Amino acid sequence: DIGDIVRGRDLYLGNTHESTQRIILENNLKEIFENIYDNLKDNEAKKHYKKNDKDPGFFKLREDWWEANRETVWKAITCEVKSGSDYFRPTCGSDENNATLAKNNCRCKDKKTGKDDTDQVPTYFDYVPQYLR
Structure with a gap:
């Protein structure tokens, strides 16, 4: 990573x-x-x-x-991902059990607009040691 x-x-x-x-x-x-x-x-x-x-x-x-x-x-x-822009596991949201896929340019939906245009890094495990990911 x-x-x-x-x-x-x-x-x-x-x-x-x-x-x-x-x-x-x-x-x-x-x-x-x-x-x-x-x-x-x-x-x-x-x-x-x-x-x-x-x-x-x-x-x-x-x-x-x-x-x-x-x-x-x-x-x-x-920013220009054309194919394979789905992150490999559900990562949008703060709850692992209710997380959704980042489907558009690997970005999460903005809760207010509903668009996949936020700059949120869709990983809640960024600081989890690699061997545990």
Whole structure:
């Protein structure tokens, strides 16, 4: 899942031949978030996200960036889905037993308008560990 990759929590299970690509991806993400950190203007923010031995990969910054941008990322990767735009399981709604499928561009219906045009990320399990999904 892209959120796990951005946050540095992807398990990267599967093809062991891709390990070189995984290392390259993780290094690129660290570089990207280091650049974001270097361009922070607010000293309090810099102090909050300071790189140290406990957070060498800017994981706190990555986590907060994902929280702030996940809807935009989801919209960007689903905006032109022509086929296969049904999410693989019922994910719209807050109750797993009454959830519905996200059928139009992988988006949930807006409760007020009834249209499938919300930017809600249709996953109530975004922060559930991968091995439990």
